Amino acid sequence: MSMMNRKTMTLIGRTVFIRYVLPVSLLVTLMFATGCAGGANVKVNVNIPDPLVQSVPIRMGIYYDENLLNYLHEEDLDYYGEYSIDLGSTQIPVFDRVFDAMFDTVVPMDSLSSEDLNVDAVLAPSIEQLQFSIPEQTRSDFFEVWIKYRMDFYETDGSLIHTWNVMAYGKANQKNYGAMQRKKRPALTEASTWALRDAAANVSFEFHRQQKIKEWLEKY
C-alpha cells in the first residue's frame, strides 16, 4: 500500500511537472530572459505632422551633410549591454516637413555652393551629438534621448550669417510598458521619436527668434 502511494505520488508529481510546471517555467524564464537581455538596436522611423507656423516669403536652399544623412549612434553600456540608435534616414523627412512649412520655397542642395541656384540663403542643419540613458542608469522611470543639432545660416556667397544650437529631448516612461514586456527597444524608439518631434518644434520656433536672422529677414 505504501509502495503504491509512493509510486502514485511520483507519477502525479511527474505528470504535474511535465504538464504544468515545466511549460510555465520555460515561459517565465523566456520572458525574463528576453526582458532582461542587455542592449537594444533601434531604427527610428518618424513621421511628423505639418507644423502650424507662418511661412517666411523667401527661397531657402537646404543642405544636409553626410553625417546627418547616415547618423548612427553606437554605445556600449558595459553591464547594461550594447545599444545602437539609427537616426540617419528618418531625420531628412522630419527636417523637410519643417522647412516646407517655414519657407515659401525650399530648394534641396547637393553642396553648400548656391551658384546657379536661385535661392535667397542657405540653411545647413547638422547633428553634433546624441546621448541617451536607460532607467537602470538613472534610477528613474524614463528612457531619455538628447540630440544636439547645429544650424548654420549662409548668404548666397557662402559667408556665414549666423549659427546656433538646437537641443532636442525625448523620453519614454517604462511604466507605460508591461512588467514582463520587452521594453528597451520600443521605449528607446519612443524616446527618439519624441526627441525628433522636439527638434522639429524647436527649429520651427527658434529660427524666428535669432536676432541676426530677424535683422536679415527685415530685407524681405
Next chain:
Amino acid sequence: MHNKRTVRFSIANNQCQDILSTIRVICIITLFGFSASGCVNTTVQEVREARTGLSADQSIVILSRKHKTRDETENKFTDCVSEKTGTGEQSLAVMPEQEFVDHLFPWFEPRTAPLNLEDLEGIIERPLIAERIQKIGVRYLVWIEGTTQRSDQAGSVQCTVVSGGVPACFGFLSWESGSNYEASIWDITKGINVGKVNSEASGTSFVPAVVVPLPFIARVQAQACNTLSEQLKTFIGA
C-alpha cells in the same frame, strides 16, 4: 502477477486523474482570485468656476502633462478616461490625445504645451491656431495630473516544491495602493478655466497563500478612472 500490476497501474492512474482534476479546480479558483477585487474607497470632488456645455459639433480632448520627469500620469490612465468619457450614458465626443497634438503641432508638444491660461492665450490668439481649433471643433481641454502609487507592503509569500514534485506557496502578502488624479478643464475657445475635478481611490490588496496563492487586488486605478470619467461627463455635459 501481471493482473496485480495491471490493477495497481489502473488504481494509480485513477488517483492521478483525480488529483489532476483537483489541481485544475485550484487553478480556476486562482484565476477567479485574480479577477476578484479587494476593497476600494473612492472620493470625488468638483470645483466649478464657469458654465459648461457641449454642442453637437464640439468635442473635448483628454491630455496628460508630459513635461515632468517624475510623477508622470500613466498613458493607460489617460486612455482609460478618454474611453470611458466617450462611451456609455451621457457620453461626450472625445478626440484622441495624439490626434489633437498632431493637429496643432508643434504647439502642444512636451516643450511647448501651455502650462497656464496665460500661455494658452498666447497660443489661441494666433490666427493659424484659432482657425485650426475652429476647424477641428475642440471646445474643452482636460489636463490630467496624478499617479497611482503602491505603499505599505507587509508580509511575504514563499513558493517551493513539496514532496512528490507538487509546487506550493505559503504566506500572506498585503499592500496599500492609492490613486490621486486631478483634471483641470479649460475652455479653449474662451481661454478660461472652467473648473477642476479630483478623484482619489485607495485600497488594500492581499494575497493569502495556502498551497495556491489567491490574490485579491484592489483596482484603485480602474476605480479612479471610472469615477473621474463619470464626473467629467456630468461636469462638462451640464
